[in-house]
Amino acid sequence: MDFIPIKNKESFLLKSRFILTWDKGLLENAGIEVQNKVIARIENFKLLKKSFTGKVLDLGETLLMPCLVNVHLHLELSHLKNKIKQGLGFLPWVKEVIRLKSTLNPSETELKKAISQLISSGVGIIGDVGNNFPPTYEKLLNKNIKGVYFWEHLGFKKRRISKEVFKEEPLIYSLSAHAPHTVSSEMIKYLKEKTLKMKKPFSIHCAESEEEVEFLKKGKESTWGKFLLERGFEFSEIPVKETPVKYLEKLGILDSLTVLVHCLYLEEEDYYAIKKGGANVCLCPRSNYFIQNKVPDPRKFLKAGISVCVGTDSLASNTDLDLWKELEFLSEKFPEVPGEELLKMATLNGARALCFLNCGKISVGSKPELIAVDVEKLPKNKKTLINNLLNSEKIIRYRIYEET
Ligand SMILES: [Zn+2]
Structure with missing residues (x-):
């Protein structure tokens, strides 16, 4: 190139x-x-x-x-490439990630490889999510990669961010809440409000698994609830008896500066709620298939008039970071979706979701x-x-x- x-x-x-x-x-x-x-x-x-x-x-x-715009990935998990078996199901996969993260050290070589794969596949803008702040890899980025680094927060305890988190270059810094089944409602609202004030995009995993959906409905009685209790988490406010999307709608999260990642388990009413709020949906089809042998149906989002973009997710749930392969995979599963529509997801819609309004x-x-x-x-x-x-x-x- x-x-x-x-x-x-x-x-x-x-x-x-x-x-x-x-x-x-x-x-x-x-x-x-x-x-x-x-x-x-x-x-x-x-x-x-x-x-x-x-x-x-x-x-x-x-x-x-x-x-191309890869709206959702976790570069800091690049060293987990080829370490996790496919098709484990959501909870066993989470347990594997936790185990491997505590035993393996991040590798700069794997990070460099991941970044060069993004570049060689034509990605120029990324939405990267990570728990480290500031990101450890920023010095490794070439000038031809731009994007947003979402500093991700997890947990049900009240926390406040005292340091200055927002900046513009080379990566734009913003915030992310991990997901409705891992973060308290107060913390989700707090993080969203902080990003909204700065007119920055906000990212949250949403409706990725049956475990998440069941947890919001049944709380302590659910598989995920029991797992959290074992790990010492407290979550007195759950169950909320809502779908993940309706729950986030009530928290005021579904505006056009939000990226909902995955949206694999939605009810009919969820599509209307997303459309009404104007949130962006980022599909990570090969990651969903890798973990759960299930694929989101882009036709449903397009029919509802929702802005859909795509991401690879991390190398802990994908074989590579080639965004073209996400499009090929969707095209193979849903040949009725026009190629132009898929390419629009990977360019125009992705750029809009990350607030790169002059790109895509x-x-x-x-x-x-x-x-x-x-x-x-x-x-x-x-x-x-x-x-x-x-x-x-x-x-x-x-x-x-x-x-x-
Ligand atoms: Zn993710």
Whole structure:
């Protein structure tokens, strides 16, 4: 892959066989004019060239598109790759993660490998969740990865954050509550309010397992409740006799700055609640399949008009961090979902969920955070190009990014 960093005050034309814009659809033989780190014009290349005398970068037989956005991962668990058996079920998987975290030390080599896999698969923006603050790996990030680091909190005890947590670069820092079955309602509200005040995204795992759903309904009598009691947790406020989504709705969490991760076990009414609140849903299909042999149905979210994005989750519940493979997996399970819709989840919707509002699209005024994917061997048919691309091997030829 060749890297094309964009510096201040630079202006040039990018030429590619196909350009995926979202608002203007898929363009053929078009070009993009970049000026001062912003997309200034998108036109037929010959037309653009007539009134432009500067540098032209010809990207050849590629599809130029927004870089991918992996909305949910946990880089700090990268050393657990290949350490956990697939299909254990949720609670045994949690027990394995706890056991391995207490016996294995995080490895910088595995972190580096994970980051380089993100880059080589065309990911430019991440939503990473971790318990360390500040994140241990930030110095390892290359300039072509941007994103949000969600500092995750867990537990039913009242805690207050005294240090300054929010910052902008290179990673934006924000907060996350682990999940409705691991964090008190007061703490979930507190963390959400703090992020809302700063207009930052907020992330929470939601409806990932049957254990979580049962816990909110039955409290101490549930499998998860018994597990928490064994570990010394107190949770006097549970059961709430609500679904995880309805519970979070009552806590005032479901606005458009929230990312609900997983949403694997939903009732009909939950879809309406998410749509009404405007929250983003991040699906991690291969992680759900890895742990529970179950896959979320994207058609239900799309039908309800919910903004869906995608994430790989961590290497403790996935074989790699290749976001294309999440799309291929969804495409294989749900061939009725158009390839464009899947790609939109991995670009436009993901960028919006993480509040990168100028990214995830190719339009006048947006940031050129782009990748150029080789389409040389694909049939040059505009109608089938995206589906053909999803179902073939992807080679990312160029990564174009803003140099910060
Ligand atoms: Zn997760």
